[in-house]
Amino acid sequence: METAQFIDLTASSTIILFLVGFVGGMVSGFIGSGGAFVLTPAMMTMGVPGIVAVASNMAHKFPKALVGAYKRNKYGQVDIKLGVVMGIFAEIGVLIGKNVMVDIRATFGATGTNLYVSFVFVVVLAIVGGIVLRDGLREKRGLDDSNDQTPVELSPLVRWVRKINIPGTMIHFKSIDARISFLIIAPLGMATGMLAATIAVGGFIGVPAMMYFLGLPALTASATELVIAFVMGMGGSILYAMEGAVDIRLSMIILAGSLFGIQIGAIGTTYVKDYVVKLVMAAIMLLVLVSRFFYLPGYLSELGQIAPISGDTIGVLNGIGQGFLFFALVFGAVMILRALYTGIRDHQASERASETDTQREFSDFRQLSPLGRFERFLVASDGSDFSAAAVREAIGMAKRCTSKIHVMSLVATGSEYGGFGETVLKQEIAQAQTHLDGIQHQADSLGVSCATHVVHGQVVDQEIVHMAEQHQTDLIVMGRRGARGLARMLLGHATANVIGKASCNVLVVPRAAHIEGHHIVLATDGSRYADKATVTAEHLARASKTPITVVSVVESNAESASSTAAEQVVQRTVNYLKSNGITADGHVLVGRPDAKIIEISHEKKADLIVVGSHGHTGLERILIGSTTERILNGTSTAVLVVKGG
Numbered sequence: 001m002e003t004a005q006f007i008d009l010t011a012s013s014t015i016i017l018f019l020v021g022f023v024g025g026m027v028s029g030f031i032g033s034g035g036a037f038v039l040t041p042a043m044m045t046m047g048v049p050g051i052v053a054v055a056s057n058m059a060h061k062f063p064k065a066l067v068g069a070y071k072r073n074k075y076g077q078v079d080i081k082l083g084v085v086m087g088i089f090a091e092i093g094v095l096i097g098k099n100v101m102v103d104i105r106a107t108f109g110a111t112g113t114n115l116y117v118s119f120v121f122v123v124v125l126a127i128v129g130g131i132v133l134r135d136g137l138r139e140k141r142g143l144d145d146s147n148d149q150t151p152v153e154l155s156p157l158v159r160w161v162r163k164i165n166i167p168g169t170m171i172h173f174k175s176i177d178a179r180i181s182f183l184i185i186a187p188l189g190m191a192t193g194m195l196a197a198t199i200a201v202g203g204f205i206g207v208p209a210m211m212y213f214l215g216l217p218a219l220t221a222s223a224t225e226l227v228i229a230f231v232m233g234m235g236g237s238i239l240y241a242m243e244g245a246v247d248i249r250l251s252m253i254i255l256a257g258s259l260f261g262i263q264i265g266a267i268g269t270t271y272v273k274d275y276v277v278k279l280v281m282a283a284i285m286l287l288v289l290v291s292r293f294f295y296l297p298g299y300l301s302e303l304g305q306i307a308p309i310s311g312d313t314i315g316v317l318n319g320i321g322q323g324f325l326f327f328a329l330v331f332g333a334v335m336i337l338r339a340l341y342t343g344i345r346d347h348q349a350s351e352r353a354s355e356t357d358t359q360r361e362f363s364d365f366r367q368l369s370p371l372g373r374f375e376r377f378l379v380a381s382d383g384s385d386f387s388a389a390a391v392r393e394a395i396g397m398a399k400r401c402t403s404k405i406h407v408m409s410l411v412a413t414g415s416e417y418g419g420f421g422e423t424v425l426k427q428e429i430a431q432a433q434t435h436l437d438g439i440q441h442q443a444d445s446l447g448v449s450c451a452t453h454v455v456h457g458q459v460v461d462q463e464i465v466h467m468a469e470q471h472q473t474d475l476i477v478m479g480r481r482g483a484r485g486l487a488r489m490l491l492g493h494a495t496a497n498v499i500g501k502a503s504c505n506v507l508v509v510p511r512a513a514h515i516e517g518h519h520i521v522l523a524t525d526g527s528r529y530a531d532k533a534t535v536t537a538e539h540l541a542r543a544s545k546t547p548i549t550v551v552s553v554v555e556s557n558a559e560s561a562s563s564t565a566a567e568q569v570v571q572r573t574v575n576y577l578k579s580n581g582i583t584a585d586g587h588v589l590v591g592r593p594d595a596k597i598i599e600i601s602h603e604k605k606a607d608l609i610v611v612g613s614h615g616h617t618g619l620e621r622i623l624i625g626s627t628t629e630r631i632l633n634g635t636s637t638a639v640l641v642v643k644g645g
Contacts, residue, residue, distance in 0.1 A: 005110060006247045014253060016046065021060075021254030023329045025261025026336045027284060030277060035198040036061060039124060039254055039328065040117070041288050044295075045325050049110040050117035051101050052247050055240030057200035060251040060258070062233025070227035077220055079175035082210070083227025085182060086189040090202065090232040093193020098239050099339075101197065108303055115299035118292040120198050125292075128204050129285030136278030158215035175220045188213060193232050202232065217428050265336050280335050288330035288624050292322035366529035377405045378473040380464050383435045386479035390509045393638065394477035395443050395450075397515070400543070403474075404449040407439050408467050409454050465616050470503055477507045478630060496629045499613055499641050505536070506613075506641045513638040517544035519606040523597050523631075524552050526569035529612030533572050533642040537610040538580055540640075547583040549604050550574050553593040563588060594630035601637050609639045 007013070024039040036057050042051040069078055121489040162178045169181040183274035188209040196202030203225050210221040240246050269552045297316040300306045309317075361520045379394040391407065409432040436452035443450035449610040457463035468476050479496050509515075523539045524530035541548050550573045552566040570586035589596040601609050611628050632639055 002260050002352045003621050005049055006052065006249075006297045009249055013046065017043075017250060017253040018257040020046075020329070021257025022261040023024040023257075023333050024254065025258030025263075026265035027281075027332050028258065028262050030265035030332075032278065032338045037285060038296035038332070039258075040200050040294055041121060041282045041325060042329065043250060043254075044114060044117070045291070045322055048217065048250065049105075050113040050115075051105055051110070051243075051245050053242075054101070054117060054198065054200045054238065055243075055251040056247045057254075058196065058233050058235040058240065058253040059248065060173055060239060061200065062257070063255070063261075064229050065229035065233055066228045067237060069223070069230055073223070077223035078227060079173055079216070079220060080223045080227060081171070081173065082173045082185075082214075082216075083224045084223075084231065085171060086185055086206070086210070087231025088190070088226040089186045089189025090193035090196065090206070090228050092186075093195075094191035094197040094232045094236040094524070096190065096195075097197025098236065098243070100194075100245055115296065115303065117199060118295050118299065120195075121292045122289050122296070124195070124199065124201070124204060125285045125289040127281050128290060132278050132285065133282035136275045138281055139278065141276035149161075155215070157193075157212060161213055162215070173214075175217070175224070178215070180214060189228070189300055192228060193236075195556040196229075196232055201423040202229065209504075215427075216603070217431070231251070253611060260523050280332060284328050284332045285322050287331065291321045291328065294318065294324070295511050316475075335574075369422075374401045374474045375403050376471060377403055377475045377477055378464070378471065379405065379407050379470050379477040380460070380479075381409055381435070381439060381564075383408055383409075384479070384513050387512060388479075389511045390440075390477045390479040390507075391439055392510045393507070393513070393515055395446060395448050396586060397475075397477075398443075399446050399447045405443060406451050406453060406467070406473060407436055407443075408464070408470050409433075409436055410451040410453050410460055410463055411454055429595065442471045461495075461501065464498050465501045468504055473504055475505050475507055476502055477509060480510045482509050487534060495632060499628065503643060505643055508632055508639045508641065510636045510638065512636050513607070515607050515638050517546045517607070519604045519608075520546050520547050521604060521606040521608065521609045522550050522573070523611045524550060524569055524573050524591075525612075526552070526565065527612065530569075531612075531614035531643070533610050534576065536640065536642045538577055540608070540610070541577070541582045542580065546608075548577055549579070549600060549606070550586040550599060551589060552587075553589045553591060553596045555592075556590050559598075579637065593627045594634055597627075598635045598637075599633055601635060606637055609635065609637050611639065611641055613641045613643055 009017075010492075020039060020042045024036075024042070037635050038055045038098065040050075040057050041058075043056065044050055048056070069083070070642050073080065101116070104116050108115075160182055160506045161180065162176075164181055164184060165179075166181045166183055169183050170179040171185075172184055173180045188206070191207035192202040192209065195205050203222075206228055207221050210216040210224060217223065237246060294317045297306065297309060298317055300312065303310040374397075377394050377398050379387075379390050381391050394405055394407075397403070411428045430453045433452070436454065440450050440452055453467065455463050455467060464476060464478070469632055476496060476498060481496055495508055496505075499508075520537055520541055522534060524534060537548055540546065550570050552570050554562045554566050566588045572590055574584045574586040587600065589600065597609065597611075600606075611631065613628050628639075628641055
């Protein structure tokens with residue numbers, strides 16, 4: 001049996017691999033789908049045998065799948081039991097697929113696996129890329145009828161699957177509240193695993209299978225697929241490693257690149273419409289398809305399946321294939337970076353424009369009163385306990401302020417499965433509308449004007465910000481799920497992203513929080529952002545007759561001048577509050593700002609913390625961190641973030 005051949009890594013090839021991983025990560029973050037359909041062909045173009053490219057790609061993907069599954073589970077989107085069960089059968093499919101690849105390599109050599117992988121890529125990308133392109137064009141032309149909110153029943157196929165009762169094989173799954181025979185799940189999982197073992201992309205089968213055979217909601221299917229990807233990816237990596245096919249050098253290099261790229265790609269989605277994301281994805285898929293297609297004649301010639309082709313002709317065909325792949329990578333990177341550059345440029349221009357108004361704003365507090373403009377609220381709800389707290393407080397505050405409330409619920413239309421499911425999509429819309437109708441009834445019973453919206457999209461924070469701008473809302477109210485650590489660093493945090501991107505204030509309500517007007521803690525650093533937070537806190541305190549504690553924190557190693565400046569800021573703020581009839585006291589604390597602010601909020605039994613936000617988003621927030629975000633992650637008290645734009 002022929003052993004796998006690892007390519008020699010030079011400084012230049014290492015840099016190229018890192019850049020390939022970076023672009024693949026950007027593509028993954030931008031389109032919300034795995035970037036393996038870019039990474040595997042790219043490695044093969046660099047001379048990596050097909051079996052090694054697939055194996056190394058699987059080894060780099062399964063850690064990312066674990067992080068993604070962990071985060072999505074925090075949002076209640078993952079059916080862990082189904083993911084594990086289907087993942088086990090997917091593992092069997094991986095074993096079968098791996099054996100097919102190994103047998104092909106043993107019989108036909110590396111050229112045989114290259115041909116096999118390339119052919120499967122051409123077929124799969126033609127199908128999926130064509131569907132995504134159709135969807136993108138329909139959305140651009142306004143022909144997509146997915147806004148039809150007519151409730152529909154489960155499809156006949158799903159109803160038939162759920163009626164099958166094979167004693168001793170039935171398993172109950174909470175995501176669909178139904179019992180399914182594992183004999184139905186087995187072939188779906190095996191097909192997913194076989195595709196993953198062939199091209200390192202199993203989601204093209206796994207997600208539609210869970211939606212159209214089992215009846216899973218689209219959002220749950222995409223989240224559960226991450227569990228499957230982790231299970232089969234880890235097992236597949238071990239199986240391929242036993243065959244000597246995993247080049248851990250390649251895995252680590254592309255993983256390092258993709259961890260940076262995925263952040264930039266995700267940030268880029270903030271500044272483009274959904275149909276643009278789909279068109280970019282389709283274009284990349286079809287370009288990669290064409291790239292792989294030009295390699296097929298050479299492989300067939302080497303194996304003697306067609307008339308011999310001269311080496312010069314094969315070189316020309318391979319060169320054309322390389323050109324198409326290079327263009328696909330550059331095209332994707334340029335589109336994403338262009339969106340990112342445009343968004344950051346506009347954001348910074350807005351910041352500079354608002355900076356010139358600082359003195360006028362500070363001298364005319366009442367003109368700035370965010371509370372006076374609290375006429376329209378927006379709250380995002382997914383039916384979980386986390387969002388229930390946000391809905392409760394939004395309705396309560398809207399009643400006190402005689403404001404109108406908009407409530408939105410997201411229906412996922414991710415690119416991996418967006419083209420397959422009008423029937424399931426309508427079912428999702430009906431379920432979301434039923435949930436919103438319950439909130440509507442709750443608001444009506446309290447005399448609060450309420451409008452509900454079912455929103456289609458894939459990036460939660462992007463859709464929330466867009467809805468807020470569309471309805472010119474004054475306050476976004478959100479629950480807090482508390483993603484921390486590696487999951488938040490790699491994949492972002494919807495609440496923090498909304499705070500960074502929204503132009504209006506954001507109220508973050510942890511599940512156990514209740515805003516009853518007992519005490520407000522106001523954090524200040526003397527900036528114009530903090531000054532605006534002061535104005536907001538003053539009007540809130542006056543409306544609810546609530547005392548305010550003003551706190552400024554200096555680092556333990558700060559110079560005495562910093563402490564003196566902090567004392568002056570606190571005293572100035574306290575004087576302003578007292579001049580407006582607010583009971584206020586002030587403190588300058590030493591230590592880490594978020595820890596000290598949370599500590600004094602507990603000491604004062606505050607039910608609201610008010611902070612100013614510097615408005616950092618995406619890459620800026622990742623690089624410099626955010627005290628506001630750390631406060632959000634560390635407290636069970638509601639936090640009102642006053643925007644400084």
